[in-house]
Amino acid sequence: MIENATSASSIQSMLRTMAAYQSEAAGGLQGLGAPNPGLQVPSTPAAPGFGAAVERALEQVNAAQQKAKGLREAYETGEPVPLTDVVIQMQKASLAFEATLQVRNKVMKAYEDILNMPV
Numbered sequence: 001m002i003e004n005a006t007s008a009s010s011i012q013s014m015l016r017t018m019a020a021y022q023s024e025a026a027g028g029l030q031g032l033g034a035p036n037p038g039l040q041v042p043s044t045p046a047a048p049g050f051g052a053a054v055e056r057a058l059e060q061v062n063a064a065q066q067k068a069k070g071l072r073e074a075y076e077t078g079e080p081v082p083l084t085d086v087v088i089q090m091q092k093a094s095l096a097f098e099a100t101l102q103v104r105n106k107v108m109k110a111y112e113d114i115l116n117m118p119v
Contacts, residue, residue: 057103061096068093 048056068089075081 057100061093061100064089064093064096 068086071081071086071089075083075086
């Protein structure tokens with residue numbers, strides 16, 4: 001069964017079928033002319049920009065810091081929270097903040113370098 005599916009003739013047949021479907025779809029789209037007002041073509045979502053990526057990263061860092069703060073306060077008030085969980089979460093938050101700070105420093109350095117380039 002697998003031998004039949006992976007044979008050269010079967011693959012060629014499948015490629016011909018796909019090419020036929022592709023040309024049929026392309027021909028159908030070219031012959032449409034005016035767009036149909038009732039037909040809504042789904043648009044591809046725009047790729048998120050740099051600003052959106054930075055915003056998401058900052059939100060994640062803030063969430064990690066808030067979680068660490070909540071665990072620390074829970075431990076300090078005597079709730080049954082293991083100290084190891086508190087320390088690990090605080091280290092995660094610290095590491096996330098340090099990484100964010102390093103990225104900010106690199107971006108600022110690159111900005112300054114571009115700003116100081118001779119034209």
